[in-house]
Amino acid sequence: MSGVMNQKTGKGAVTRFRKILEEKGTDIRTRMSTGSFAEIVHRRGEPSDEGDLSQQSHEEWLFVNRNQLEITVLKQVDAALRRIERGTFGVCLECEEPISNKRLEAVPWARYCIRCQDRHNALSDASDIVIEEEDL
Numbered sequence: 001m002s003g004v005m006n007q008k009t010g011k012g013a014v015t016r017f018r019k020i021l022e023e024k025g026t027d028i029r030t031r032m033s034t035g036s037f038a039e040i041v042h043r044r045g046e047p048s049d050e051g052d053l054s055q056q057s058h059e060e061w062l063f064v065n066r067n068q069l070e071i072t073v074l075k076q077v078d079a080a081l082r083r084i085e086r087g088t089f090g091v092c093l094e095c096e097e098p099i100s101n102k103r104l105e106a107v108p109w110a111r112y113c114i115r116c117q118d119r120h121n122a123l124s125d126a127s128d129i130v131i132e133e134e135d136l
């Protein structure tokens, strides 16, 4: 099974990526279960004038949007962890070529190599989500 693992993504690197992915997964789960969600629900019950209301629904929209993004990333993170278990981490799901370390550093849960990703992007389909550093 370990033969599938490409030379570039060595065992040490995989261990490190696993740690990053596990932390990311825990981070997202924690963030989704606490804080802002309860806050939004709470604020919904408060009386507000129209200006507030549109501001509020904009915030809700941002929140829901962000959460959907996080749920998508969480799924990709979990899938990447499963690929580590199977020993196929770091290999493109489509062309089975190794995904470059540079790409994995940026997106540890990447499913496709940059070439296949570009093709998917062009078709606006199944893109790997890239989250920049926390914007909080």
Ligand SMILES: [Zn+2]
Residues within 6 Å of the ligand: 092, 093, 094, 095, 096, 097, 112, 113, 114, 115, 116, 117
């Ligand atoms: Zn590929």
